Amino acid sequence: GAVVSQHPSWVICKSGTSVKIECRSLDFQATTMFWYRQFPKQSLMLMATSNEGSKATYEQGVEKDKFLINHASLTLSTLTVTSAHPEDSSFYICSARAPEGPNEQFFGPGTRLTVL
Amino acid sequence: GQNIDQPTEMTATEGAIVQINCTYQTSGFNGLFWYQQHAGEAPTFLSYNVLDGLEEKGRFSSFLSRSKGYSYLLLKELQMKDSASYLCAVSDSNYQLIWGAGTKLIIKP
Numbered sequence: 117g118a119v120v121s122q123h124p125s126w127v128i129c130k131s132g133t134s135v136k137i138e139c140r141s142l143d144f145q146a147t148t149m150f151w152y153r154q155f156p157k158q159s160l161m162l163m164a165t166s167n168e169g170s171k172a173t174y175e176q177g178v179e180k181d182k183f184l185i186n187h188a189s190l191t192l193s194t195l196t197v198t199s200a201h202p203e204d205s206s207f208y209i210c211s212a213r214a215p216e217g218p219n220e221q222f223f224g225p226g227t228r229l230t231v232l
Numbered sequence: 233g234q235n236i237d238q239p240t241e242m243t244a245t246e247g248a249i250v251q252i253n254c255t256y257q258t259s260g261f262n263g264l265f266w267y268q269q270h271a272g273e274a275p276t277f278l279s280y281n282v283l284d285g286l287e288e289k290g291r292f293s294s295f296l297s298r299s300k301g302y303s304y305l306l307l308k309e310l311q312m313k314d315s316a317s318y319l320c321a322v323s324d325s326n327y328q329l330i331w332g333a334g335t336k337l338i339i340k341p
Contacts, residue, residue, distance in 0.1 A: 122274075150329075158333070159319065159331050159332065159333040159334045160275070160319070160331050162328075162329075162331075207272075209274050213327075219263065219323055219327050220265065220277055220280060221329060222277070223275050223276070224274060225273065226272075226274040228272075
């Protein structure tokens, strides 16, 4: 149980375009989902915390207007990278916290974004 | 501030035992997690400690001392597939995970 899917697994886009990444909890309802970014050989960097039905809480230094997060249901959160630039190229990973248990986060497989 | 420290890189031999340490200073404590991350993949859960002591799960064990702000992950009978980064993360008073930078473990035959 506790499976999180993420789509797409990789995407290549041109500079200036927008990219949407979906994160779904497949067998549980996730009231809270998290979006991380990871650059090569670096640790996870939390971008924002997404709660179903409310606005996401962004970490300091993360642009809200550039990284749009929508947690429309208890099983789906989306991250849209607007007007992507090459410096946005990174590995984006979502996670979801199950409502029960030791507040463990279950991770999606990640999305590798390359902006040309 | 909140801080998680773990070694950047460790090397061990196949079949041996390795211990990866993690020290932390956080605002509140609601448990400590260890995750394994292979290159290019998302982290996968290994263990969770919230009380002092040792938790054993197969070849992997995790230890916690809350008074010392210290944990370690012990890997026994190392296999080549154990080559990965190992991330220590602490759940703070807001149940938010504070992540260490990860320890890259290199296994040599």
